[in-house]
Amino acid sequence: MRHRLKDVAERAGVSVKTVSNVVNGYAHVRPDTRARVEQAIAELNYRPNLSARNLRKGRTGVIALAVPELDIPYFAELARHVVTAAAGYDWTVLIDQTGGAREQERVVAAGIRDHLIDGLIFSPLALTAEDLAGGLDGTPMVLLGERIDQGPADHVVIDNVAAAREITAHLIGLGRRRIAAIGAQRTPEGASARLRLAGYTQALAAAGIDYDETLVAPAAAWHRADGAAAVRELVTNGVRPDAVFCFNDTLALGALRTLHEHGLRVPEEVAVAGFDDIEDGRFAMPTLTTVAPDKERIARLAVELLAGRLGGERDAPARELVAPYRLALRESTLGRG
Amino acid sequence: MRHRLKDVAERAGVSVKTVSNVVNGYAHVRPDTRARVEQAIAELNYRPNLSARNLRKGRTGVIALAVPELDIPYFAELARHVVTAAAGYDWTVLIDQTGGAREQERVVAAGIRDHLIDGLIFSPLALTAEDLAGGLDGTPMVLLGERIDQGPADHVVIDNVAAAREITAHLIGLGRRRIAAIGAQRTPEGASARLRLAGYTQALAAAGIDYDETLVAPAAAWHRADGAAAVRELVTNGVRPDAVFCFNDTLALGALRTLHEHGLRVPEEVAVAGFDDIEDGRFAMPTLTTVAPDKERIARLAVELLAGRLGGERDAPARELVAPYRLALRESTLGRG
DNA sequence: CAAGCTTTCTACAACGTTGTAGTCAACGTT
DNA sequence: AACGTTGACTACAACGTTGTAGAAAGCTTG
Numbered sequence: 001m002r003h004r005l006k007d008v009a010e011r012a013g014v015s016v017k018t019v020s021n022v023v024n025g026y027a028h029v030r031p032d033t034r035a036r037v038e039q040a041i042a043e044l045n046y047r048p049n050l051s052a053r054n055l056r057k058g059r060t061g062v063i064a065l066a067v068p069e070l071d072i073p074y075f076a077e078l079a080r081h082v083v084t085a086a087a088g089y090d091w092t093v094l095i096d097q098t099g100g101a102r103e104q105e106r107v108v109a110a111g112i113r114d115h116l117i118d119g120l121i122f123s124p125l126a127l128t129a130e131d132l133a134g135g136l137d138g139t140p141m142v143l144l145g146e147r148i149d150q151g152p153a154d155h156v157v158i159d160n161v162a163a164a165r166e167i168t169a170h171l172i173g174l175g176r177r178r179i180a181a182i183g184a185q186r187t188p189e190g191a192s193a194r195l196r197l198a199g200y201t202q203a204l205a206a207a208g209i210d211y212d213e214t215l216v217a218p219a220a221a222w223h224r225a226d227g228a229a230a231v232r233e234l235v236t237n238g239v240r241p242d243a244v245f246c247f248n249d250t251l252a253l254g255a256l257r258t259l260h261e262h263g264l265r266v267p268e269e270v271a272v273a274g275f276d277d278i279e280d281g282r283f284a285m286p287t288l289t290t291v292a293p294d295k296e297r298i299a300r301l302a303v304e305l306l307a308g309r310l311g312g313e314r315d316a317p318a319r320e321l322v323a324p325y326r327l328a329l330r331e332s333t334l335g336r337g
Numbered sequence: 338m339r340h341r342l343k344d345v346a347e348r349a350g351v352s353v354k355t356v357s358n359v360v361n362g363y364a365h366v367r368p369d370t371r372a373r374v375e376q377a378i379a380e381l382n383y384r385p386n387l388s389a390r391n392l393r394k395g396r397t398g399v400i401a402l403a404v405p406e407l408d409i410p411y412f413a414e415l416a417r418h419v420v421t422a423a424a425g426y427d428w429t430v431l432i433d434q435t436g437g438a439r440e441q442e443r444v445v446a447a448g449i450r451d452h453l454i455d456g457l458i459f460s461p462l463a464l465t466a467e468d469l470a471g472g473l474d475g476t477p478m479v480l481l482g483e484r485i486d487q488g489p490a491d492h493v494v495i496d497n498v499a500a501a502r503e504i505t506a507h508l509i510g511l512g513r514r515r516i517a518a519i520g521a522q523r524t525p526e527g528a529s530a531r532l533r534l535a536g537y538t539q540a541l542a543a544a545g546i547d548y549d550e551t552l553v554a555p556a557a558a559w560h561r562a563d564g565a566a567a568v569r570e571l572v573t574n575g576v577r578p579d580a581v582f583c584f585n586d587t588l589a590l591g592a593l594r595t596l597h598e599h600g601l602r603v604p605e606e607v608a609v610a611g612f613d614d615i616e617d618g619r620f621a622m623p624t625l626t627t628v629a630p631d632k633e634r635i636a637r638l639a640v641e642l643l644a645g646r647l648g649g650e651r652d653a654p655a656r657e658l659v660a661p662y663r664l665a666l667r668e669s670t671l672g673r674g
Numbered sequence: 675c676a677a678g679c680t681t682t683c684t685a686c687a688a689c690g691t692t693g694t695a696g697t698c699a700a701c702g703t704t
Numbered sequence: 705a706a707c708g709t710t711g712a713c714t715a716c717a718a719c720g721t722t723g724t725a726g727a728a729a730g731c732t733t734g
């Protein structure tokens with residue numbers, strides 16, 4: 001019981017194209033004709049076939065957002081902002097989960113859904129520049145995050161180094177000297193980890209504090225469990241930091257958990273800072289001090305970059321836009337003041 | 338630089354249809370012809386145009402999942418499971434956010450993206466049965482949750498009443514008598530709330546505890562902030578529960594926060610239970626006792642129902658499947674045992 | 675070795691839409 | 705009165721794919 005332009009046209013006694021013109025808001029249609037067509041549309045509950053329209057127009061009105069995992073709060077929040085920003089262009093957002101696996105990311109980048117999406121916003125973890133070089137056959141792509149810096153695609157980033165430096169400086173400003181860093185990664189996937197670690201060491205150096213290897217804890221993934229485990233390892237090894245900088249908020253929430261289990265008071269004995277400003281952190285106990293990237297802006301810039309590419313400037317050189325961030329200082333460093 | 342079947346056909350020296358046959362794995366193609374075609378495909382990096390294929394086949398391979406908000410952890414986790422289950426059918430999942438607004442939900446239900454999606458998995462908050470009656474023009478839909486019970490669509494639910502009864506009974510079993518219920522709603526949107534409240538009152542009645550109106554706190558939304566506010570209101574009104582049953586986990590996390598601020602120890606002075614088993618709860622302090630619906634199963638059942646509809650049984654009567662749940666008993670009721 | 679089947683391939687039409695080119699009437703200008 | 709312009713509409717082709725029908729060649733069978 002699904003109707004086509006032809007059915008509407010017959011019922012309204014006009015040509016198929018005239019119905020199409022009405023549907024698309026073409027100006028030169030007589031009011032009474034328009035009314036007749038609109039009535040026929042309503043009576044038949046006609047809805048355009050998007051596949052046919054897409055085929056004809058070469059556009060689908062769908063963009064994809066590829067993220068490692070949807071149930072990592074940072075990506076869920078980001079996804080929401082992207083959907084909102086895309087709505088401004090009447091785009092639908094198709095959300096892809098890559099699991100952070102390089103193979104899966106490569107598949108997405110190569111555009112497995114080519115012709116179904118007009119563009120791609122991609123937040124990769126493991127992808128390398130060479131993976132990108134091949135595929136993608138003309139579908140515009142915007143990368144989020146700091147990986148693949150000399151890649152061929154547009155970029156939206158925040159200044160990870162500066163942000164990590166500032167929040168570490170905040171901890172130092174509270175009088176802390178033995179500041180642990182949680183979330184270090186040596187793998188090529190760990191671009192964010194490297195940048196945040198760099199900011200951390202810069203802040204220590206600026207304050208004349210010696211870099212202490214034993215205070216830097218690796219974490220394979222950045223989930224709560226990893227943060228909890230990393231701190232547990234530190235503490236059971238007898239390392240006693242007076243502050244902890246976690247490279248993201250879920251790590252920090254895990255860290256809070258372990259510190260609590262060990263009876264260490266936050267922030268009196270150990271101050272804790274995170275990165276991402278996810279909603280959980282605002283309701284943690286204590287509330288979590290963190291770096292708050294402007295996710296809404298990141299999403300908007302990414303969508304605008306994509307819109308630019310789709311609007312003709314396909315061959316413009318790759319651009320890199322920097323989104324702002326701010327420090328959200330809360331109880332986990334300031335106390336209940 | 339995007340190629341079509343025609344380009345491949347010319348290069349391989351065969352007809353367009355033969356290329357199509359190779360692409361679709363048709364059996365009767367000579368091995369050497371197949372090889373020639375495959376080489377041409379590889380050389381041109383050919384990828385089928387999905388719009389054209391969809392137009393021809395009347396199927397898109399895309400299903401939609403509509404949820405109120407992606408950054409509510411329960412829905413993010415559910416989304417992940419749906420994406421995984423759908424992958425088994427080679428379906429892509431398009432995720433829609435309705436914000437829980439009735440108007441937006443109606444638009445989704447009416448199939449604004451008709452012809453773009455083969456089916457819809459829908460977790461509505463505000464939608465009514467009559468909203469559904471009209472639209473939907475043949476696109477199969479599966480509803481998640483307990484709203485719209487006599488609607489015309491397939492359903493996957495959990496037994497909210499029994500689950501709420503059991504977890505309340507657990508609190509009673511701990512010797513608690515003044516058990517608050519957080520998250521009550523009088524609006525028509527509050528179907529889950531009503532069912533969970535029913536379970537709560539049943540458990541009280543079974544234990545011979547009088548229902549106390551002052552212990553039942555409403556919450557417009559079910560976010561952390563609402564849970565925090567509801568408990569704050571109770572406490573400042575001098576109400577002193579010895580347990581709190583929150584109708585979902587985010588409410589419970591907010592409640593934990595407020596109890597902490599007021600210096601009330603959990604679970605010694607106040608036991609806390611939630612509903613949903615989101616990951617945050619497993620790392621909260623204390624870890625959160627909750628009802629754990631089998632989200633993986635819910636997602637799988639929903640996808641299977643949809644697959645059934647798409648596989649021909651379009652006119653079968655609407656079915657309702659019940660997914661299991663279990664109680665996850667943790668520190669917020671049992672203590673650090 | 676004729677008749678019938680199978681394998682391998684092709685030509686054509688169709689899916690539902692929109693861009694292009696065009697028709698025809700009404701209008702305004704010279 | 706002839707001309708160009710504009711408005712309102714239509715016929716047709718094309719987007720890239722696949723189902724149908726069928727042709728040509730090879731194989732089996734009595």
